Amino acid sequence: MTETKLIYNPSLPQALRQTQEWAGKGYVASLPQLIDLRLKSDTNSDFWTKGFATTTEEHVGKTKLGNSVLVTSHRTKIWTPERIEQAYNQGLINGAGKLEEPEFYTLLDTDVQVTDLDKVQKLPSGRQSLDTLRKDTLFILRAGSEERANQYLDKLSEADYLEYGNFHSLIEVNPDQPQGRLLFVDDYYNGFYDYGHLYGFGQFVGVRQAQNFSTGNLERILALRKFVPEILHKDFEAEAKKVLEEK
Numbered sequence: 001m002t003e004t005k006l007i008y009n010p011s012l013p014q015a016l017r018q019t020q021e022w023a024g025k026g027y028v029a030s031l032p033q034l035i036d037l038r039l040k041s042d043t044n045s046d047f048w049t050k051g052f053a054t055t056t057e058e059h060v061g062k063t064k065l066g067n068s069v070l071v072t073s074h075r076t077k078i079w080t081p082e083r084i085e086q087a088y089n090q091g092l093i094n095g096a097g098k099l100e101e102p103e104f105y106t107l108l109d110t111d112v113q114v115t116d117l118d119k120v121q122k123l124p125s126g127r128q129s130l131d132t133l134r135k136d137t138l139f140i141l142r143a144g145s146e147e148r149a150n151q152y153l154d155k156l157s158e159a160d161y162l163e164y165g166n167f168h169s170l171i172e173v174n175p176d177q178p179q180g181r182l183l184f185v186d187d188y189y190n191g192f193y194d195y196g197h198l199y200g201f202g203q204f205v206g207v208r209q210a211q212n213f214s215t216g217n218l219e220r221i222l223a224l225r226k227f228v229p230e231i232l233h234k235d236f237e238a239e240a241k242k243v244l245e246e247k
Contacts, residue, residue, distance in 0.1 A: 004207050005019075006203060012200055014081070016053070016080075027055075032074055033207070035144070055182065057183070058194055060117060061101075068118070070116075071104075072112060072142070073110070092198060097181070099179055101178060121170045123137065127165045134153055136166060139192070165186065165189060168193070
């Protein structure tokens with residue numbers, strides 16, 4: 001069993017930091033993970049009626065061969081809370097954080113999706129019909145897979161949505177200066193977007209294992225080991241875990 005928490009802060013990096021701390025060994029939802037949460041939820045739930053920042057990153061720059069590319073990552077590669085704050089100090093470019101060339105080249109060598117910028121730069125930006133989005137390369141990249149994109153669009157259709165947003169600022173980006181952003185998912189029809197939002201407020205979704213009786217009390221019970229001979233500590237710990245798991 002897992003539990004979720006919506007965490008808001010007027011500062012985006014602080015919101016991310018607080019959500020990471022709450023999630024612990026869990027995770028802060030990426031855009032595909034937020035879609036999965038929406039697919040399991042009623043469209044009247046908070047997952048649908050509120051907007052969220054996600055940990056999905058979009059970066060633009062050039063390869064060592066000079067090719068202009070869009071880099072999509074659904075895991076945190078660059079934008080930790082500390083790195084976002086550093087980007088603020090360096091100065092943002094229309095809401096995007098600057099990357100150094102070596103940093104961008106290192107990013108390209110990780111498990112990211114790399115797409116020719118020309119392929120997505122001139123795609124429509126704004127609210128579009130659901131059928132149009134089924135074929136939209138950028139929408140599919142952001143959803144994480146074509147299958148998930150179609151499942152999401154099917155649920156939107158079932159909820160009587162006729163169109164949905166997929167906003168981007170790629171046409172305005174100069175790939176000579178490597179840069180990147182986090183992606184956001186808005187409420188209702190507004191959909192996915194990247195506009196100016198490495199700066200400002202943040203609301204993330206944290207997901208972690210449910211804190212039940214067993215996990216919540218094990219540490220306190222194990223503190224009683226000091227009253228048990230050291231040679232029996234392992235047996236005491238094993239028995240404590242067994243008892244709590246049966247609760």
